Amino acid sequence: MPLHWPHVSRREFLGQAAGVTASVLVWRQGWAEDSRADPHSLALLADTHVPSDPATTARDVNMTNNLRQALAEVMAHAPKVSGVVVNGDCAYLKGLPGDYQNLAQVVQPLVEAELPLHLTMGNHDNREALYAALSQQQPAAPPVEAKHVSVLETPKANWFLLDSLTKTDVVTGELGAAQLQWLAQALDARADKPALLVAHHNPQFEPAANGDWGGLKDARALFDLVASRRQVKAYIFGHTHDWRLTKLGDVHLVNLPPVAYVFQAGRPNGWVHAMVQDGGLRLRLQCLDNAHALHQQTVELTWA
Ligand SMILES: [Zn+2]
Structure with a gap:
Protein backbone atom coordinates (compact mmCIF):
# COMPACT_ATOMS: atom_id res chain seq x y z
CA MET A 1 0.00 0.00 0.00
CA PRO A 2 1.82 3.12 -1.12
CA LEU A 3 1.43 5.88 1.41
CA HIS A 4 1.81 9.22 -0.25
CA TRP A 5 3.24 11.89 1.85
CA PRO A 6 6.30 13.80 0.92
CA HIS A 7 8.81 13.61 3.71
CA VAL A 8 10.28 16.93 4.66
CA SER A 9 12.32 17.28 7.79
CA ARG A 10 11.09 19.50 10.56
CA ARG A 11 14.01 21.86 10.02
CA GLU A 12 13.13 22.33 6.36
CA PHE A 13 9.53 22.88 7.32
CA LEU A 14 10.34 25.62 9.79
CA GLY A 15 12.52 27.27 7.18
CA GLN A 16 9.72 27.34 4.65
CA ALA A 17 6.72 28.10 6.80
CA ALA A 18 7.76 31.29 8.51
CA GLY A 19 4.23 32.66 8.27
CA VAL A 20 2.63 29.81 10.18
CA THR A 21 1.72 30.67 13.73
CA ALA A 22 3.33 28.70 16.51
CA SER A 23 0.07 27.55 18.05
CA VAL A 24 -1.11 26.01 14.80
CA LEU A 25 2.27 24.40 14.32
CA VAL A 26 2.10 22.72 17.72
CA TRP A 27 -1.45 21.61 17.17
CA ARG A 28 -0.57 20.03 13.85
CA GLN A 29 2.17 17.87 15.22
CA GLY A 30 1.93 14.19 15.81
CA TRP A 31 -0.98 13.34 13.54
CA ALA A 32 0.48 9.96 12.76
CA GLU A 33 0.66 8.97 16.44
CA ASP A 34 -2.77 10.37 17.22
CA SER A 35 -5.07 7.42 17.72
CA ARG A 36 -8.08 9.67 17.33
CA ALA A 37 -7.58 9.90 13.56
CA ASP A 38 -10.54 8.00 12.13
CA PRO A 39 -9.40 5.24 9.74
CA HIS A 40 -12.83 5.34 8.06
CA SER A 41 -12.68 9.07 7.27
CA LEU A 42 -11.04 10.67 4.26
CA ALA A 43 -11.18 14.20 2.89
CA LEU A 44 -12.04 14.18 -0.80
CA LEU A 45 -10.92 17.16 -2.88
CA ALA A 46 -10.82 17.68 -6.65
CA ASP A 47 -9.92 20.28 -9.23
CA THR A 48 -7.70 22.45 -7.11
CA HIS A 49 -6.06 24.03 -10.22
CA VAL A 50 -3.16 25.43 -8.24
CA PRO A 51 -1.13 27.89 -10.38
CA SER A 52 2.55 28.73 -10.20
CA ASP A 53 1.92 32.20 -8.81
CA PRO A 54 -0.15 32.23 -5.59
CA ALA A 55 -1.64 35.57 -6.71
CA THR A 56 -3.16 34.13 -9.91
CA THR A 57 -6.96 34.21 -10.06
CA ALA A 58 -9.48 32.74 -12.50
CA ARG A 59 -13.24 33.30 -12.61
CA ASP A 60 -12.89 35.55 -9.55
CA VAL A 61 -11.29 32.77 -7.52
CA ASN A 62 -7.82 32.63 -6.00
CA MET A 63 -7.11 28.92 -6.35
CA THR A 64 -4.17 28.90 -3.95
CA ASN A 65 -6.23 30.53 -1.22
CA ASN A 66 -9.14 28.17 -1.86
CA LEU A 67 -6.91 25.15 -1.32
CA ARG A 68 -5.35 26.72 1.75
CA GLN A 69 -8.83 27.24 3.20
CA ALA A 70 -9.98 23.73 2.32
CA LEU A 71 -6.91 22.13 3.90
CA ALA A 72 -7.23 24.25 7.02
CA GLU A 73 -10.82 23.04 7.33
CA VAL A 74 -9.75 19.44 6.70
CA MET A 75 -7.14 19.63 9.44
CA ALA A 76 -9.58 21.19 11.90
CA HIS A 77 -12.28 18.63 11.11
CA ALA A 78 -13.61 16.28 13.75
CA PRO A 79 -13.33 13.36 13.49
CA LYS A 80 -9.82 13.65 12.19
CA VAL A 81 -9.47 12.25 8.70
CA SER A 82 -6.83 9.60 8.06
CA GLY A 83 -5.96 10.90 4.62
CA VAL A 84 -6.57 13.54 1.99
CA VAL A 85 -7.28 12.74 -1.67
CA VAL A 86 -7.00 15.38 -4.39
CA LEU A 115 -1.32 13.43 7.28
CA PRO A 116 -1.19 11.25 4.16
CA LEU A 117 -1.87 13.03 0.88
CA HIS A 118 -2.91 11.13 -2.22
CA LEU A 119 -3.10 12.80 -5.61
CA THR A 120 -4.66 11.48 -8.79
CA MET A 121 -3.89 12.88 -12.21
CA GLY A 122 -6.32 15.02 -14.20
CA ASN A 123 -6.12 16.40 -17.70
CA HIS A 124 -4.28 19.51 -16.50
CA ASP A 125 -1.65 17.53 -14.60
CA ASN A 126 1.82 16.32 -15.47
CA ARG A 127 3.27 13.30 -13.69
CA GLU A 128 6.92 14.22 -14.18
CA ALA A 129 6.41 17.76 -12.88
CA LEU A 130 4.49 16.36 -9.90
CA TYR A 131 7.26 13.92 -9.04
CA ALA A 132 9.88 16.66 -9.38
CA ALA A 133 8.18 18.89 -6.80
CA LEU A 134 6.65 16.19 -4.54
CA SER A 135 9.14 13.38 -4.89
CA GLN A 136 7.50 11.07 -2.38
CA GLN A 137 4.40 10.93 -4.58
CA GLN A 138 6.47 8.84 -6.98
CA PRO A 139 6.03 5.14 -6.27
CA ALA A 140 9.23 3.11 -6.23
CA ALA A 141 7.59 0.40 -8.32
CA PRO A 142 4.59 1.76 -10.25
CA PRO A 143 1.83 -0.88 -10.44
CA VAL A 144 1.05 0.35 -13.97
CA GLU A 145 3.83 1.70 -16.14
CA ALA A 146 3.60 5.46 -16.83
CA LYS A 147 0.46 5.79 -14.70
CA HIS A 148 0.02 7.12 -11.15
CA VAL A 149 -2.15 4.57 -9.35
CA SER A 150 -2.41 3.15 -5.87
CA VAL A 151 -4.70 1.27 -3.50
CA LEU A 152 -5.61 2.51 -0.03
CA GLU A 153 -6.67 -0.35 2.16
CA THR A 154 -8.85 0.85 5.02
CA PRO A 155 -10.70 -1.27 7.58
CA LYS A 156 -14.08 -1.23 5.81
CA ALA A 157 -13.26 -0.45 2.17
CA ASN A 158 -10.47 -0.39 -0.38
CA TRP A 159 -9.94 2.82 -2.33
CA PHE A 160 -8.50 2.42 -5.84
CA LEU A 161 -6.86 5.65 -6.97
CA LEU A 162 -6.73 5.58 -10.77
CA ASP A 163 -5.05 7.68 -13.44
CA SER A 164 -7.17 8.93 -16.35
CA LEU A 165 -4.65 11.49 -17.66
CA THR A 166 -3.82 10.86 -21.30
CA LYS A 167 -1.74 13.92 -22.22
CA THR A 168 -1.37 17.17 -20.30
CA ASP A 169 -3.94 19.76 -21.40
CA VAL A 170 -5.85 17.24 -23.56
CA VAL A 171 -9.36 17.10 -22.13
CA THR A 172 -10.16 13.46 -22.96
CA GLY A 173 -9.54 10.94 -20.20
CA GLU A 174 -8.60 7.30 -20.58
CA LEU A 175 -7.51 4.56 -18.18
CA GLY A 176 -6.04 2.38 -20.89
CA ALA A 177 -5.86 -1.39 -21.32
CA ALA A 178 -2.88 -1.92 -19.02
CA GLN A 179 -4.48 -0.06 -16.12
CA LEU A 180 -7.81 -1.81 -16.61
CA GLN A 181 -6.03 -5.15 -16.55
CA TRP A 182 -4.21 -4.19 -13.35
CA LEU A 183 -7.48 -2.94 -11.83
CA ALA A 184 -9.27 -6.21 -12.58
CA GLN A 185 -6.51 -8.16 -10.86
CA ALA A 186 -6.31 -5.72 -7.95
CA LEU A 187 -10.08 -5.96 -7.45
CA ASP A 188 -10.04 -9.75 -7.68
CA ALA A 189 -7.34 -9.84 -5.02
CA ARG A 190 -9.58 -7.75 -2.76
CA ALA A 191 -13.04 -9.17 -3.31
CA ASP A 192 -13.82 -9.30 0.40
CA LYS A 193 -14.45 -5.59 0.98
CA PRO A 194 -16.35 -2.78 -0.76
CA ALA A 195 -14.24 -1.13 -3.46
CA LEU A 196 -14.40 2.58 -4.17
CA LEU A 197 -12.90 3.72 -7.48
CA VAL A 198 -11.45 7.20 -7.71
CA ALA A 199 -10.40 8.85 -10.98
CA HIS A 200 -10.54 12.36 -12.36
CA HIS A 201 -12.81 12.03 -15.40
CA ASN A 202 -16.58 11.60 -15.53
CA PRO A 203 -17.74 8.42 -17.28
CA GLN A 204 -18.65 8.98 -20.94
CA PHE A 205 -20.21 6.21 -23.00
CA GLU A 206 -20.91 7.96 -26.30
CA PRO A 207 -19.16 10.82 -28.06
CA ALA A 208 -20.83 14.21 -27.86
CA ALA A 209 -22.91 15.37 -30.84
CA ASN A 210 -19.80 17.04 -32.29
CA GLY A 211 -17.77 13.86 -31.83
CA ASP A 212 -15.84 15.08 -28.78
CA TRP A 213 -14.85 12.96 -25.81
CA GLY A 214 -14.55 15.30 -22.85
CA GLY A 215 -14.89 12.58 -20.22
CA LEU A 216 -13.53 9.07 -19.64
CA LYS A 217 -13.40 7.59 -23.11
CA ASP A 218 -13.04 3.98 -21.97
CA ALA A 219 -15.86 4.16 -19.43
CA ARG A 220 -17.57 1.30 -21.26
CA ALA A 221 -14.61 -1.00 -20.70
CA LEU A 222 -14.35 0.13 -17.08
CA PHE A 223 -17.98 -0.53 -16.28
CA ASP A 224 -17.96 -3.84 -18.16
CA LEU A 225 -15.14 -4.82 -15.80
CA VAL A 226 -17.07 -3.50 -12.80
CA ALA A 227 -20.26 -5.37 -13.73
CA SER A 228 -18.83 -8.75 -12.74
CA ARG A 229 -17.10 -7.39 -9.64
CA ARG A 230 -19.92 -6.65 -7.29
CA GLN A 231 -17.66 -5.30 -4.57
CA VAL A 232 -17.35 -2.05 -6.55
CA LYS A 233 -19.81 0.30 -4.86
CA ALA A 234 -18.87 3.74 -6.15
CA TYR A 235 -16.99 5.62 -8.84
CA ILE A 236 -15.79 8.99 -7.56
CA PHE A 237 -14.67 11.69 -10.00
CA GLY A 238 -14.24 15.43 -10.54
CA HIS A 239 -13.56 17.17 -13.87
CA THR A 240 -17.01 18.73 -14.40
CA HIS A 241 -16.59 21.09 -11.42
CA ASP A 242 -20.14 20.22 -10.40
CA TRP A 243 -21.17 18.42 -7.17
CA ARG A 244 -23.67 15.74 -8.15
CA LEU A 245 -24.74 12.28 -7.00
CA THR A 246 -26.25 9.72 -9.36
CA LYS A 247 -26.17 5.97 -9.89
CA LEU A 248 -25.24 3.68 -12.75
CA GLY A 249 -26.96 0.39 -12.00
CA ASP A 250 -25.95 -0.37 -8.43
CA VAL A 251 -22.80 1.76 -8.59
CA HIS A 252 -22.94 5.18 -6.97
CA LEU A 253 -21.49 7.97 -9.10
CA VAL A 254 -20.05 10.74 -6.96
CA ASN A 255 -19.10 13.93 -8.79
CA LEU A 256 -16.94 15.90 -6.36
CA PRO A 257 -17.17 19.69 -6.25
CA PRO A 258 -14.11 21.71 -7.31
CA VAL A 259 -11.94 23.37 -4.71
CA ALA A 260 -11.23 26.01 -7.35
CA TYR A 261 -13.86 27.70 -9.53
CA VAL A 262 -17.27 26.43 -10.56
CA PHE A 263 -18.32 26.53 -14.22
CA GLN A 264 -21.89 27.53 -13.40
CA ALA A 265 -22.61 30.42 -11.06
CA GLY A 266 -24.20 29.43 -7.78
CA ARG A 267 -22.91 25.85 -7.74
CA PRO A 268 -20.87 24.97 -4.65
CA ASN A 269 -17.11 24.69 -4.41
CA GLY A 270 -15.39 23.04 -1.49
CA TRP A 271 -14.52 19.54 -0.35
CA VAL A 272 -16.26 16.41 0.89
CA HIS A 273 -15.82 14.53 4.14
CA ALA A 274 -16.26 10.82 3.40
CA MET A 275 -16.83 8.24 6.10
CA VAL A 276 -17.08 4.55 5.25
CA GLN A 277 -19.69 2.76 7.30
CA ASP A 278 -21.03 -0.79 7.39
CA GLY A 279 -23.10 -0.98 4.22
CA GLY A 280 -22.46 2.48 2.91
CA LEU A 281 -20.62 5.74 2.64
CA ARG A 282 -21.60 8.98 4.32
CA LEU A 283 -20.64 12.12 2.43
CA ARG A 284 -20.80 15.61 3.85
CA LEU A 285 -20.29 18.60 1.57
CA GLN A 286 -18.11 21.32 3.05
CA CYS A 287 -18.71 24.45 0.98
CA LEU A 288 -15.96 27.07 1.02
CA ASP A 289 -18.80 29.56 1.31
CA ASN A 290 -20.26 28.59 4.67
CA ALA A 291 -23.42 30.50 3.77
CA HIS A 292 -24.08 28.37 0.68
CA ALA A 293 -27.45 26.60 0.76
CA LEU A 294 -25.74 23.22 0.32
CA HIS A 295 -23.14 23.72 3.04
CA GLN A 296 -22.88 20.55 5.15
CA GLN A 297 -25.36 18.70 2.97
CA THR A 298 -25.10 15.10 4.16
CA VAL A 299 -25.82 12.14 1.93
CA GLU A 300 -25.92 8.49 2.94
CA LEU A 301 -24.97 6.19 0.06
CA THR A 302 -25.97 2.63 0.81
CA TRP A 303 -25.06 -0.70 -0.71
CA ALA A 304 -26.08 -4.29 -0.27
ZN1 LIG B 1 -10.70 20.85 -13.50
Whole structure:
Protein backbone atom coordinates (compact mmCIF):
# COMPACT_ATOMS: atom_id res chain seq x y z
CA MET A 1 0.00 0.00 0.00
CA PRO A 2 1.82 3.12 -1.12
CA LEU A 3 1.43 5.88 1.41
CA HIS A 4 1.81 9.22 -0.25
CA TRP A 5 3.24 11.89 1.85
CA PRO A 6 6.30 13.80 0.92
CA HIS A 7 8.81 13.61 3.71
CA VAL A 8 10.28 16.93 4.66
CA SER A 9 12.32 17.28 7.79
CA ARG A 10 11.09 19.50 10.56
CA ARG A 11 14.01 21.86 10.02
CA GLU A 12 13.13 22.33 6.36
CA PHE A 13 9.53 22.88 7.32
CA LEU A 14 10.34 25.62 9.79
CA GLY A 15 12.52 27.27 7.18
CA GLN A 16 9.72 27.34 4.65
CA ALA A 17 6.72 28.10 6.80
CA ALA A 18 7.76 31.29 8.51
CA GLY A 19 4.23 32.66 8.27
CA VAL A 20 2.63 29.81 10.18
CA THR A 21 1.72 30.67 13.73
CA ALA A 22 3.33 28.70 16.51
CA SER A 23 0.07 27.55 18.05
CA VAL A 24 -1.11 26.01 14.80
CA LEU A 25 2.27 24.40 14.32
CA VAL A 26 2.10 22.72 17.72
CA TRP A 27 -1.45 21.61 17.17
CA ARG A 28 -0.57 20.03 13.85
CA GLN A 29 2.17 17.87 15.22
CA GLY A 30 1.93 14.19 15.81
CA TRP A 31 -0.98 13.34 13.54
CA ALA A 32 0.48 9.96 12.76
CA GLU A 33 0.66 8.97 16.44
CA ASP A 34 -2.77 10.37 17.22
CA SER A 35 -5.07 7.42 17.72
CA ARG A 36 -8.08 9.67 17.33
CA ALA A 37 -7.58 9.90 13.56
CA ASP A 38 -10.54 8.00 12.13
CA PRO A 39 -9.40 5.24 9.74
CA HIS A 40 -12.83 5.34 8.06
CA SER A 41 -12.68 9.07 7.27
CA LEU A 42 -11.04 10.67 4.26
CA ALA A 43 -11.18 14.20 2.89
CA LEU A 44 -12.04 14.18 -0.80
CA LEU A 45 -10.92 17.16 -2.88
CA ALA A 46 -10.82 17.68 -6.65
CA ASP A 47 -9.92 20.28 -9.23
CA THR A 48 -7.70 22.45 -7.11
CA HIS A 49 -6.06 24.03 -10.22
CA VAL A 50 -3.16 25.43 -8.24
CA PRO A 51 -1.13 27.89 -10.38
CA SER A 52 2.55 28.73 -10.20
CA ASP A 53 1.92 32.20 -8.81
CA PRO A 54 -0.15 32.23 -5.59
CA ALA A 55 -1.64 35.57 -6.71
CA THR A 56 -3.16 34.13 -9.91
CA THR A 57 -6.96 34.21 -10.06
CA ALA A 58 -9.48 32.74 -12.50
CA ARG A 59 -13.24 33.30 -12.61
CA ASP A 60 -12.89 35.55 -9.55
CA VAL A 61 -11.29 32.77 -7.52
CA ASN A 62 -7.82 32.63 -6.00
CA MET A 63 -7.11 28.92 -6.35
CA THR A 64 -4.17 28.90 -3.95
CA ASN A 65 -6.23 30.53 -1.22
CA ASN A 66 -9.14 28.17 -1.86
CA LEU A 67 -6.91 25.15 -1.32
CA ARG A 68 -5.35 26.72 1.75
CA GLN A 69 -8.83 27.24 3.20
CA ALA A 70 -9.98 23.73 2.32
CA LEU A 71 -6.91 22.13 3.90
CA ALA A 72 -7.23 24.25 7.02
CA GLU A 73 -10.82 23.04 7.33
CA VAL A 74 -9.75 19.44 6.70
CA MET A 75 -7.14 19.63 9.44
CA ALA A 76 -9.58 21.19 11.90
CA HIS A 77 -12.28 18.63 11.11
CA ALA A 78 -13.61 16.28 13.75
CA PRO A 79 -13.33 13.36 13.49
CA LYS A 80 -9.82 13.65 12.19
CA VAL A 81 -9.47 12.25 8.70
CA SER A 82 -6.83 9.60 8.06
CA GLY A 83 -5.96 10.90 4.62
CA VAL A 84 -6.57 13.54 1.99
CA VAL A 85 -7.28 12.74 -1.67
CA VAL A 86 -7.00 15.38 -4.39
CA ASN A 87 -8.77 13.78 -7.35
CA GLY A 88 -7.04 15.39 -10.28
CA ASP A 89 -6.44 18.73 -11.90
CA CYS A 90 -4.15 19.46 -9.00
CA ALA A 91 -2.30 21.93 -11.27
CA TYR A 92 -3.78 24.97 -12.96
CA LEU A 93 -3.80 24.30 -16.73
CA LYS A 94 -0.53 22.95 -18.10
CA GLY A 95 0.94 20.96 -15.20
CA LEU A 96 3.89 23.33 -14.88
CA PRO A 97 6.78 22.65 -12.49
CA GLY A 98 5.93 25.94 -10.76
CA ASP A 99 2.34 24.84 -10.20
CA TYR A 100 3.54 21.83 -8.23
CA GLN A 101 6.10 23.90 -6.36
CA ASN A 102 3.28 26.17 -5.21
CA LEU A 103 1.17 23.11 -4.43
CA ALA A 104 4.03 21.69 -2.36
CA GLN A 105 4.05 24.89 -0.30
CA VAL A 106 0.29 24.78 0.22
CA VAL A 107 0.26 21.13 1.36
CA GLN A 108 3.19 21.69 3.71
CA PRO A 109 0.97 21.70 6.84
CA LEU A 110 -0.16 18.17 5.92
CA VAL A 111 3.44 17.09 5.49
CA GLU A 112 4.37 18.44 8.89
CA ALA A 113 1.37 16.73 10.44
CA GLU A 114 2.20 13.48 8.62
CA LEU A 115 -1.32 13.43 7.28
CA PRO A 116 -1.19 11.25 4.16
CA LEU A 117 -1.87 13.03 0.88
CA HIS A 118 -2.91 11.13 -2.22
CA LEU A 119 -3.10 12.80 -5.61
CA THR A 120 -4.66 11.48 -8.79
CA MET A 121 -3.89 12.88 -12.21
CA GLY A 122 -6.32 15.02 -14.20
CA ASN A 123 -6.12 16.40 -17.70
CA HIS A 124 -4.28 19.51 -16.50
CA ASP A 125 -1.65 17.53 -14.60
CA ASN A 126 1.82 16.32 -15.47
CA ARG A 127 3.27 13.30 -13.69
CA GLU A 128 6.92 14.22 -14.18
CA ALA A 129 6.41 17.76 -12.88
CA LEU A 130 4.49 16.36 -9.90
CA TYR A 131 7.26 13.92 -9.04
CA ALA A 132 9.88 16.66 -9.38
CA ALA A 133 8.18 18.89 -6.80
CA LEU A 134 6.65 16.19 -4.54
CA SER A 135 9.14 13.38 -4.89
CA GLN A 136 7.50 11.07 -2.38
CA GLN A 137 4.40 10.93 -4.58
CA GLN A 138 6.47 8.84 -6.98
CA PRO A 139 6.03 5.14 -6.27
CA ALA A 140 9.23 3.11 -6.23
CA ALA A 141 7.59 0.40 -8.32
CA PRO A 142 4.59 1.76 -10.25
CA PRO A 143 1.83 -0.88 -10.44
CA VAL A 144 1.05 0.35 -13.97
CA GLU A 145 3.83 1.70 -16.14
CA ALA A 146 3.60 5.46 -16.83
CA LYS A 147 0.46 5.79 -14.70
CA HIS A 148 0.02 7.12 -11.15
CA VAL A 149 -2.15 4.57 -9.35
CA SER A 150 -2.41 3.15 -5.87
CA VAL A 151 -4.70 1.27 -3.50
CA LEU A 152 -5.61 2.51 -0.03
CA GLU A 153 -6.67 -0.35 2.16
CA THR A 154 -8.85 0.85 5.02
CA PRO A 155 -10.70 -1.27 7.58
CA LYS A 156 -14.08 -1.23 5.81
CA ALA A 157 -13.26 -0.45 2.17
CA ASN A 158 -10.47 -0.39 -0.38
CA TRP A 159 -9.94 2.82 -2.33
CA PHE A 160 -8.50 2.42 -5.84
CA LEU A 161 -6.86 5.65 -6.97
CA LEU A 162 -6.73 5.58 -10.77
CA ASP A 163 -5.05 7.68 -13.44
CA SER A 164 -7.17 8.93 -16.35
CA LEU A 165 -4.65 11.49 -17.66
CA THR A 166 -3.82 10.86 -21.30
CA LYS A 167 -1.74 13.92 -22.22
CA THR A 168 -1.37 17.17 -20.30
CA ASP A 169 -3.94 19.76 -21.40
CA VAL A 170 -5.85 17.24 -23.56
CA VAL A 171 -9.36 17.10 -22.13
CA THR A 172 -10.16 13.46 -22.96
CA GLY A 173 -9.54 10.94 -20.20
CA GLU A 174 -8.60 7.30 -20.58
CA LEU A 175 -7.51 4.56 -18.18
CA GLY A 176 -6.04 2.38 -20.89
CA ALA A 177 -5.86 -1.39 -21.32
CA ALA A 178 -2.88 -1.92 -19.02
CA GLN A 179 -4.48 -0.06 -16.12
CA LEU A 180 -7.81 -1.81 -16.61
CA GLN A 181 -6.03 -5.15 -16.55
CA TRP A 182 -4.21 -4.19 -13.35
CA LEU A 183 -7.48 -2.94 -11.83
CA ALA A 184 -9.27 -6.21 -12.58
CA GLN A 185 -6.51 -8.16 -10.86
CA ALA A 186 -6.31 -5.72 -7.95
CA LEU A 187 -10.08 -5.96 -7.45
CA ASP A 188 -10.04 -9.75 -7.68
CA ALA A 189 -7.34 -9.84 -5.02
CA ARG A 190 -9.58 -7.75 -2.76
CA ALA A 191 -13.04 -9.17 -3.31
CA ASP A 192 -13.82 -9.30 0.40
CA LYS A 193 -14.45 -5.59 0.98
CA PRO A 194 -16.35 -2.78 -0.76
CA ALA A 195 -14.24 -1.13 -3.46
CA LEU A 196 -14.40 2.58 -4.17
CA LEU A 197 -12.90 3.72 -7.48
CA VAL A 198 -11.45 7.20 -7.71
CA ALA A 199 -10.40 8.85 -10.98
CA HIS A 200 -10.54 12.36 -12.36
CA HIS A 201 -12.81 12.03 -15.40
CA ASN A 202 -16.58 11.60 -15.53
CA PRO A 203 -17.74 8.42 -17.28
CA GLN A 204 -18.65 8.98 -20.94
CA PHE A 205 -20.21 6.21 -23.00
CA GLU A 206 -20.91 7.96 -26.30
CA PRO A 207 -19.16 10.82 -28.06
CA ALA A 208 -20.83 14.21 -27.86
CA ALA A 209 -22.91 15.37 -30.84
CA ASN A 210 -19.80 17.04 -32.29
CA GLY A 211 -17.77 13.86 -31.83
CA ASP A 212 -15.84 15.08 -28.78
CA TRP A 213 -14.85 12.96 -25.81
CA GLY A 214 -14.55 15.30 -22.85
CA GLY A 215 -14.89 12.58 -20.22
CA LEU A 216 -13.53 9.07 -19.64
CA LYS A 217 -13.40 7.59 -23.11
CA ASP A 218 -13.04 3.98 -21.97
CA ALA A 219 -15.86 4.16 -19.43
CA ARG A 220 -17.57 1.30 -21.26
CA ALA A 221 -14.61 -1.00 -20.70
CA LEU A 222 -14.35 0.13 -17.08
CA PHE A 223 -17.98 -0.53 -16.28
CA ASP A 224 -17.96 -3.84 -18.16
CA LEU A 225 -15.14 -4.82 -15.80
CA VAL A 226 -17.07 -3.50 -12.80
CA ALA A 227 -20.26 -5.37 -13.73
CA SER A 228 -18.83 -8.75 -12.74
CA ARG A 229 -17.10 -7.39 -9.64
CA ARG A 230 -19.92 -6.65 -7.29
CA GLN A 231 -17.66 -5.30 -4.57
CA VAL A 232 -17.35 -2.05 -6.55
CA LYS A 233 -19.81 0.30 -4.86
CA ALA A 234 -18.87 3.74 -6.15
CA TYR A 235 -16.99 5.62 -8.84
CA ILE A 236 -15.79 8.99 -7.56
CA PHE A 237 -14.67 11.69 -10.00
CA GLY A 238 -14.24 15.43 -10.54
CA HIS A 239 -13.56 17.17 -13.87
CA THR A 240 -17.01 18.73 -14.40
CA HIS A 241 -16.59 21.09 -11.42
CA ASP A 242 -20.14 20.22 -10.40
CA TRP A 243 -21.17 18.42 -7.17
CA ARG A 244 -23.67 15.74 -8.15
CA LEU A 245 -24.74 12.28 -7.00
CA THR A 246 -26.25 9.72 -9.36
CA LYS A 247 -26.17 5.97 -9.89
CA LEU A 248 -25.24 3.68 -12.75
CA GLY A 249 -26.96 0.39 -12.00
CA ASP A 250 -25.95 -0.37 -8.43
CA VAL A 251 -22.80 1.76 -8.59
CA HIS A 252 -22.94 5.18 -6.97
CA LEU A 253 -21.49 7.97 -9.10
CA VAL A 254 -20.05 10.74 -6.96
CA ASN A 255 -19.10 13.93 -8.79
CA LEU A 256 -16.94 15.90 -6.36
CA PRO A 257 -17.17 19.69 -6.25
CA PRO A 258 -14.11 21.71 -7.31
CA VAL A 259 -11.94 23.37 -4.71
CA ALA A 260 -11.23 26.01 -7.35
CA TYR A 261 -13.86 27.70 -9.53
CA VAL A 262 -17.27 26.43 -10.56
CA PHE A 263 -18.32 26.53 -14.22
CA GLN A 264 -21.89 27.53 -13.40
CA ALA A 265 -22.61 30.42 -11.06
CA GLY A 266 -24.20 29.43 -7.78
CA ARG A 267 -22.91 25.85 -7.74
CA PRO A 268 -20.87 24.97 -4.65
CA ASN A 269 -17.11 24.69 -4.41
CA GLY A 270 -15.39 23.04 -1.49
CA TRP A 271 -14.52 19.54 -0.35
CA VAL A 272 -16.26 16.41 0.89
CA HIS A 273 -15.82 14.53 4.14
CA ALA A 274 -16.26 10.82 3.40
CA MET A 275 -16.83 8.24 6.10
CA VAL A 276 -17.08 4.55 5.25
CA GLN A 277 -19.69 2.76 7.30
CA ASP A 278 -21.03 -0.79 7.39
CA GLY A 279 -23.10 -0.98 4.22
CA GLY A 280 -22.46 2.48 2.91
CA LEU A 281 -20.62 5.74 2.64
CA ARG A 282 -21.60 8.98 4.32
CA LEU A 283 -20.64 12.12 2.43
CA ARG A 284 -20.80 15.61 3.85
CA LEU A 285 -20.29 18.60 1.57
CA GLN A 286 -18.11 21.32 3.05
CA CYS A 287 -18.71 24.45 0.98
CA LEU A 288 -15.96 27.07 1.02
CA ASP A 289 -18.80 29.56 1.31
CA ASN A 290 -20.26 28.59 4.67
CA ALA A 291 -23.42 30.50 3.77
CA HIS A 292 -24.08 28.37 0.68
CA ALA A 293 -27.45 26.60 0.76
CA LEU A 294 -25.74 23.22 0.32
CA HIS A 295 -23.14 23.72 3.04
CA GLN A 296 -22.88 20.55 5.15
CA GLN A 297 -25.36 18.70 2.97
CA THR A 298 -25.10 15.10 4.16
CA VAL A 299 -25.82 12.14 1.93
CA GLU A 300 -25.92 8.49 2.94
CA LEU A 301 -24.97 6.19 0.06
CA THR A 302 -25.97 2.63 0.81
CA TRP A 303 -25.06 -0.70 -0.71
CA ALA A 304 -26.08 -4.29 -0.27
ZN1 LIG B 1 -10.70 20.85 -13.50
